[in-house]
Amino acid sequence: MTKITHMPRRAALLAGISIASIALGSSVHAQEAPQQPAASEGDIVVTGVRASLSSAQALKRNSDVIVDSIVAEDIGKLPDRNVAEALQRIPGIQVQRRYGEGSSVAIRGLTQVRTELNGRDIFTASGANQLNLEDIPSELLAGIDVYKNPSADLIEDQLSGTINFRTRKAFDFDGFKAAASLTQSHFDLVDRYKPSASLMLSNRWETGIGEIGILASVSFQKTAFRQDTISTEPFYTLDPTVAGDAAVLATLGRTGQTTTLPHGTGIGEVYGDRRRLGTDVSVQWRPSDTLELTAEVFRSDYKFRYDDYSFFAYTSNSAIQPLPGAPFTYADNGDFQSGTFINLPVGNNTSAETRRSKTTDYSLNLKWKPSANLTVTADGQYVDAKTKNLRSIFGLNGTADTLYQDISGSVPVVNIGSATGLANPATYNSAFYLDNLNESKASDRTARLDAEYRFDAGILSSIKAGIRFADRKNRTIDTGYRYTGLNGIPSQLENVDLSDFFRGDADLFGNIIAFNRSIIRNYQDTLDTLGIASAPAYVQSGTNQQRQKTYTGYATAFFKTDPVDGNVGVRVVRTNLDVSGFYQQIAIIQNPDGTESNGPAEFNPINASRSYTSVLPSLNLRVHLADDLQVRLAAAKNISRPSFGQLNPSLNITEPGRAQQDQLHTTSGGNPYLKPMKSDNFDLSLEWYFSRTGSLTAAGFYKNIKNYIQTAVTPRDVTFNNGNTYEYQVTSFNNVAKGKVKGFELAYQQFFDFLPGPLSGLGMQANFTYVDSKAPSPATTGPVVNVPLELLSKYNYNLVGIYELGSLSARVAYNWRSKYVVTTAGNGTGNLPIFNKPFGQVDASVSYNVTPQFALAVDGVNLTNTRRSTYFGIDSRPRDVVVNDRRISLTARITY
Known part of the structure; x- marks a missing residue:
């Protein structure tokens, strides 16, 4: 999807707490490794958090491949609002946050993650090849497995790992099962309460045609958020050979000295909410001991909305004028730290x-065992995904007399002055309106057939082979941004009180006026108020399509000879890809009444096709050094195809109107000629399981990546058919030569049962991840040339204190990650990468089982009110500082 804006953008962030969902019927191919001892008569049956940790540990211990799992034995007993937040406690996983919630993850520093539902494709229609993790309510899931170095029987298309979401089935339970939960959450910055609820019903029956089971589950969530942002951008280094820059240097008394000034600053106050509605219905039929059929329909319905105020002083790439004689301060490298400017738009x-x-x-799955040694599985799936987006922007423009900035502290000082006052309509001389609509529709048809034959004796324990066909399509229609120049300043303005902005910790410029938020929240009301007859029309040139067909075959051999077991296999994949779109330019025309609007579109079609075959061998070895100690070795080749959004060839460029001329002009599009990324993966792990819920593990990994895809920003002069020329910062993607990722993970968990009395309920989890990477930056000159891969923190750790004894369970978790690259090239910054500073946050939960069937819980997220900050390449050039909500939730759960 192509986007175009003419204003500073904002950042995202925040948090969650962990321990997720349950798991029976794992897709992990378990072998005959040492098992956890079964409970016998008189044993204490472990429940709650201990049972969850025990099940997750058993899955990791007994798997054929390197995998980490999240398991919650109690139905719905999960404090996290979505699956991204549930994943953040797993070693090697780093969470990206958007408006206060987890939205995506990186595994071992790489974001090229494959998402699956019960071992099948699952994705959001948006041009991405994976599921948007904030869409799915975690209550629907039975468990989550994270595969970090796959075997040949697992589906390809990832560099970092595969996340498989598992749902419950009726045959997971002995008979009738019911569970329900009700939650009320308070979000403190926006000061709103939002409810959530879930219900699951399951039963199984013996009938004349065999055993039948039915399970139905529904989850409903509402959340609210507010995000406050202070921004500084872009930075430009003064060029003494340019007359305008030389004059500014002279005014500053900096002639002959390197000097870099910001050309803009501003604030944003965003209000929004999310709604998730998830349903899952499955029917199982077992007509005989050798045949089982499972049909399932899983549906996620997600709504996201925000509205905001933003106010900024901004000259873009035009010169900024310092106030003569005003004091200015600089960092040692000549970067601006504080000072006063005049006459800014x-x-x-x-x-x-x-x-x-x-x-x-x-989905429909058939599992047939014609003999004790042979298992045949047939699987079919159809995914139907739709996404609709709307963007609506009203803008006022004027001139400020002065701007004082001080960016040396943790919270920038922004004081904008106007003789007429920022809350006075007379300060503003023009108004405009932008709107954009787009829709994406995607589908996926897959079919696979797998067979496994188990041997009764010998080194070879089984052979597994299969074939798979997938046909995925994505089609996006986009109106492009429609510009409407307004004739005068509308009267529907309101006073905006900024006294509590940034929790009252910001040094700002007082109140402002802005277009009424109650109107902008309703699109039709906005059009009616501004006298715009209709929404923009979808046109042929706003369409892009992608279609990808894959033909796959694989074979894997599983072997065992004391003390070694493992598997070796190969996966061969043929990929056929077709993409189409348009290059489009739209000039502004002058209407007879003096207003401006979009003229007719000029466009040219773009089509690209390619095919390639990938051969992907893999090897997984496990050595049992003792009953409780094992070593794993793994090596594999894998590929990650470009996402449909990255391949989208369309580029839409709309000429800026009169009211936008002083703003930064940006657009973005894909690259249809991107190659798939390829990686050689090597893993080594040592795992010690010293008790049912106690383990200490260490893992090292190395990935050698070719054709790594990174973001690149290129300035481009665009001339429209009316003769006007403007500079645009065009964001796209390219394949850099290669990248390398290496690192290690440490993980520890234990309950201290040996302690006396109430102290025996204490336990802890801790993990640490080190990831080192290197890739060339799109920038070839300047202060930052080589950068880590995008969204990769070198250091990440989790510390979780646990208490569980009797009916009481409590947890306090701290998650921290070091700095990381948000994007390898930011707009208007000399192509510098944008870094997110290190940050951590504290989450906690407490639950009490009033009866075996009824429990109450309270949990809190972002209890430390964590701020997040970004900067351009070097920390003397800050970009955004952001605050989000703290969330406190009260939950009641019933299980029968």
């Missing part, structure tokens, strides 16, 4: 954005 925007995504997964 100011922008005052009120905007709204909505997204609705629906993903429905239909």
